[in-house]
Amino acid sequence: MRCLMNIPYVDLAEQHTSIKDELLNAVAKVLDHGKFILGEEVAEFEERFAQLCGVQYAVGLNSGTDALILALRALGIGSGDEVITAANSFVSSASCIVCAGAKPIFVDVGEDYLMDPALIEKTITSKTKALLPVHWTGRPGDMEAIKTIAKKYKLAVIEDCAQAVNAEYQGQKVGSFGDAGCFSLHPLKTLNACGDGGVLTTNRHDLYEKILTLRDNGFYRRNECVSWSNNSRLDTIQAAMLLVKLNYLEKWTEQRRKNARFYQQHLKDISGIQLPPEEKDMRAVYHTLIIQADRRDELQAFLTEQGIGTKVHYAVPIHLQPVAKELGYKVGSLPVTERQAARVLSLPVSQSLQPEMLEYVVNAIREFYKK
Ligand SMILES: *Cc1c(COP(=O)(O)O)cnc(C)c1O
Numbered sequence: 600m601r602c603l604m605n606i607p608y609v610d611l612a613e614q615h616t617s618i619k620d621e622l623l624n625a626v627a628k629v630l631d632h633g634k635f636i637l638g639e640e641v642a643e644f645e646e647r648f649a650q651l652c653g654v655q656y657a658v659g660l661n662s663g664t665d666a667l668i669l670a671l672r673a674l675g676i677g678s679g680d681e682v683i684t685a686a687n688s689f690v691s692s693a694s695c696i697v698c699a700g701a702k703p704i705f706v707d708v709g710e711d712y713l714m715d716p717a718l719i720e721k722t723i724t725s726k727t728k729a730l731l732p733v734h735w736t737g738r739p740g741d742m743e744a745i746k747t748i749a750k751k752y753k754l755a756v757i758e759d760c761a762q763a764v765n766a767e768y769q770g771q772k773v774g775s776f777g778d779a780g781c782f783s784l785h786p787l788k789t790l791n792a793c794g795d796g797g798v799l800t801t802n803r804h805d806l807y808e809k810i811l812t813l814r815d816n817g818f819y820r821r822n823e824c825v826s827w828s829n830n831s832r833l834d835t836i837q838a839a840m841l842l843v844k845l846n847y848l849e850k851w852t853e854q855r856r857k858n859a860r861f862y863q864q865h866l867k868d869i870s871g872i873q874l875p876p877e878e879k880d881m882r883a884v885y886h887t888l889i890i891q892a893d894r895r896d897e898l899q900a901f902l903t904e905q906g907i908g909t910k911v912h913y914a915v916p917i918h919l920q921p922v923a924k925e926l927g928y929k930v931g932s933l934p935v936t937e938r939q940a941a942r943v944l945s946l947p948v949s950q951s952l953q954p955e956m957l958e959y960v961v962n963a964i965r966e967f968y969k970k
Pocket residue numbers: 661662663664665688689691692733735759761762782783784785795796797
């Protein structure tokens with residue numbers, strides 16, 4: 600009998616052990632200078648993040664959700680407008696649209712879990728103002744097709760890059776294609792704060808200025824408030840730790856890609872599962888490694904028994920959530936999204952996994968499908 604291993608889906612404590620001293624030093628410096636709000640580490644992080652993405656500007660924010668909401672508000676999108684997105688995403692990809700005052704319109708996805716560009720045009724109306732593609736799982740969307748449609752109908756493009764930091768499409772980083780790129784720095788994302796955080800990228804100076812104002816209660820400068828807005832600033836302490844982590848991002852990205860390749864190689868002959876599609880013209884970063892599995896729930900239960908943590912992202916797509924009733928979608932509205940929701944399973948793919956752990960996961964999956 601094999602001995603049981605314990606492989607959590609993500610082990611955030613383990614991720615931090617090797618860089619703990621560096622992080623504590625960075626925090627100590629902030630405690631010493633005391634500029635907890637918009638201290639110089641925030642500006643330094645923004646500069647380095649903009650460089651990473653190959654864009655002019657980056658603005659540190661308190662979450663990926665706020666990055667999306669502020670992007671829409673800065674573009675003037677609100678009441679009476681429609682924005683097109685995918686329903687297989689985290690709820691923020693749609694709630695941001697409602698929070699900005701507009702209406703989300705869902706497009707079905709393809710076998711790559713991304714909004715299918717061939718279906719977008721049918722959903723465009725005179726009210727459509729923007730396309731909001733999600734680089735789901737860390738796989739970049741077909742930005743060429745999306746930008747062509749956006750140009751034809753004069754729509755803004757907001758990239759939901761929450762899962763896709765460091766991903767590339769045709770050699771260009773995500774977050775640099777649209778009017779704005781919205782990133783999450785949530786602890787479960789690949790470049791993760793030790794708490795909440797987000798960042799918005801843009802090449803548009805006008806948007807950059809608006810976002811600076813919108814994140815800061817609408818203040819353009821001291822004593823001059825120009826918008827009703829909220830407080831969405833990235834904390835200096837988080838920026839200081841993120842600066843440490845930025846140094847490891849490339850290494851972590853490559854480790855995740857290597858883990859993904861391991862699964863591809865060792866699971867490809869199992870007929871009960873469907874692996875992520877091949878990468879064409881892109882560099883995917885595998886925020887999640889999603890497979891589709893026959894007898895998904897049984898497989899998940901079996902892996903749990905073997906000590907292996909997995910997740911389902913997500914069992915209920917956004918358009919079928921109770922909150923979305925008012926939007927008028929029903930079962931069958933988005934057939935591919937719904938079929939996948941019943942079959943998807945996210946395997947551990949974190950950069951802190953050891954080779955013997957991956958082997959253990961692969962062997963357990965093989966054992967399940969032999970039964
Ligand atoms: C995590 C996530 C968000 C929200 O980011 P927060 O920082 O948690 O607000 C938005 N969209 C997608 C696709 C996400 O995965």
